Amino acid sequence: MPSPSAPRSSSPATAALARAVPYGLSFPVAELLIVRDWAARQGMTMQVITDHVLDGAAFEELLLLRHAATCQRLLCLWRRADQVIAQKPDHRPTAFRSLDAALAALTPPPVSKSAPCRYRLQEWLMRLTGR
Numbered sequence: 001m002p003s004p005s006a007p008r009s010s011s012p013a014t015a016a017l018a019r020a021v022p023y024g025l026s027f028p029v030a031e032l033l034i035v036r037d038w039a040a041r042q043g044m045t046m047q048v049i050t051d052h053v054l055d056g057a058a059f060e061e062l063l064l065l066r067h068a069a070t071c072q073r074l075l076c077l078w079r080r081a082d083q084v085i086a087q088k089p090d091h092r093p094t095a096f097r098s099l100d101a102a103l104a105a106l107t108p109p110p111v112s113k114s115a116p117c118r119y120r121l122q123e124w125l126m127r128l129t130g131r
Contacts, residue, residue: 022059023059024057024059024061024078024079024080025060025078025079025080026060027061031079031099032048035063035065035103038107042107043067043069044066045065045068045071046064046065047063047064047065048061048062048063049063049064061079062076063076063077064076065077073089074088075087076088077102082097083095083096083098084096084098084099084101086105
């Protein structure tokens with residue numbers, strides 16, 4: 001009988017089950033439509049990548065959001081059982097409790113069109129006057 005502190009060897013069935021459970025799950029269709037519409041409002045396009053393996057982790061579905069004009073990747077989203085993960089290029093992944101929370105956090109603040117940005121105006125005046 002093995003001692004209680006001895007490490008347990010995993011059975012082939014347990015190892016196969018661990019490989020069968022994907023790291024990232026697929027999004028419901030309604031959420032895909034929400035992300036697509038949100039991305040369009042932000043000037044992005046959405047690309048859905050299915051059945052992808054990255055560094056040994058299997059994803060049922062990844063959402064890549066790219067800049068509409070340059071096709072530069074701006075954001076990657078995937079779903080876990082109880083959270084949505086967002087990752088910007090060269091950043092660590094950030095977990096959110098829901099898709100709504102992720103999109104709210106990732107939406108840039110609105111730019112006021114009635115008042116010009118004070119910094120840009122001062123910069124423009126400095127360039128104009130040479131001071």
